Amino acid sequence: MLEHASIIYKIKEELGQARRVLVVAHQHPDGDGLGALSALGLYLKAQSKEYRLFCVDQPGEAYNFLPLNHEITTNPEVFKDSFDAIIVVDSGDLKYAGIEQYLNKSNCGVLINIDHHVSNNQFGDVNLVLTGASSASEIVYQLFRAWQFPINKEVATALLNGIIFDTGVFSNSATTLSALETASHLLNLGARAGEINANTLRNKSLGMLKLWGRAFERLDFNQQYNWAFTVLTQADFAECGVAGEAGDGLTNFFNELAGVKVVLVLIELPDCLIKGSLRATSEDVDLSEIAKRWGSPKFGGAGGGGHKKAAGFTIAGRLLYNEGRWQIINN
Numbered sequence: 001m002l003e004h005a006s007i008i009y010k011i012k013e014e015l016g017q018a019r020r021v022l023v024v025a026h027q028h029p030d031g032d033g034l035g036a037l038s039a040l041g042l043y044l045k046a047q048s049k050e051y052r053l054f055c056v057d058q059p060g061e062a063y064n065f066l067p068l069n070h071e072i073t074t075n076p077e078v079f080k081d082s083f084d085a086i087i088v089v090d091s092g093d094l095k096y097a098g099i100e101q102y103l104n105k106s107n108c109g110v111l112i113n114i115d116h117h118v119s120n121n122q123f124g125d126v127n128l129v130l131t132g133a134s135s136a137s138e139i140v141y142q143l144f145r146a147w148q149f150p151i152n153k154e155v156a157t158a159l160l161n162g163i164i165f166d167t168g169v170f171s172n173s174a175t176t177l178s179a180l181e182t183a184s185h186l187l188n189l190g191a192r193a194g195e196i197n198a199n200t201l202r203n204k205s206l207g208m209l210k211l212w213g214r215a216f217e218r219l220d221f222n223q224q225y226n227w228a229f230t231v232l233t234q235a236d237f238a239e240c241g242v243a244g245e246a247g248d249g250l251t252n253f254f255n256e257l258a259g260v261k262v263v264l265v266l267i268e269l270p271d272c273l274i275k276g277s278l279r280a281t282s283e284d285v286d287l288s289e290i291a292k293r294w295g296s297p298k299f300g301g302a303g304g305g306g307h308k309k310a311a312g313f314t315i316a317g318r319l320l321y322n323e324g325r326w327q328i329i330n331n
């Protein structure tokens with residue numbers, strides 16, 4: 001614990017000395033990455049720092065309500081500026097963060113890695129990787145408490161958003177006592193849970209549910225491995241008239257399937273890539289290892305990792321239905 005305490009102090013010291021700070025959330029940003037980024041932005045603003053917020057992909061509209069979300073830039077030109085510190089949140093590595101190619105020694109200052117993924121490769125100059133934390137947002141909460149930074153309603157809402165997202169609304173294995181206690185304190189501080197739920201949960205469009213319908217229809221079961229799986233293609237997204245993020249949340253929903261060890265959802269991305277999402281309820285699998293292996297170049301992969309019970313990977317290829325079954329075609 002002492003070690004964590006000194007890292008927490010070190011981060012405060014680095015940010016205290018910095019004049020210009022960049023905060024980065026990972027590609028295809030989710031509720032946790034964006035919540036943590038938003039809260040850190042509010043902290044830097046309160047310290048009168050010059051700060052920029054970056055994500056290589058545009059956040060989904062559902063997150064427009066998060067404080068400072070409108071300030072996030074997707075333009076890598078921001079890396080032409082120099083920063084005294086760069087904070088990367090919720091990212092196991094710099095590739096997943098989407099900024100590997102933009103960093104160089106002259107522009108990035110001290111690199112601060114705040115994350116909770118077991119697959120984190122400690123890429124920072126300062127690494128605060130707490131794999132027992134429900135979310136990166138919970139870690140940011142711990143920072144603010146240790147730094148005695150007053151958590152107002154805005155900060156509390158951003159942080160609670162991250163915890164609600166990563167715990168699957170307090171239902172998955174990340175729902176620890178600490179996650180619940182943190183959430184309870186954030187509610188006490190005025191976090192707007194109703195606003196979070198209205199924007200990020202009760203926000204599904206007709207097209208999105210039609211898309212999910214296709215995934216339900218194709219749900220299949222491998223008896224040998226006790227795995228359930230389904231697929232969505234680019235054509236599905238086009239025909240339902242929805243963007244890529246409409247598939248978000250689907251894998252978590254399938255994790256409610258009883259009597260199945262692992263759920264796999266394969267979703268075609270543009271540019272001949274396939275994203276795989278894995279979920280497990282049983283204790284005797286380590287999906288982060290599986291995702292790392294399938295996402296490795298040896299298997300034609302383009303990255304993978306995550307947690308023991310929730311992980312993901314990217315591979316090259318397309319999905320094709322042929323002779324009664326779905327196949328991954330590489331060409």
Ligand SMILES: [Mn+2]
Pocket residue numbers: 032033090116134135136166
């Ligand atoms: Mn997270």
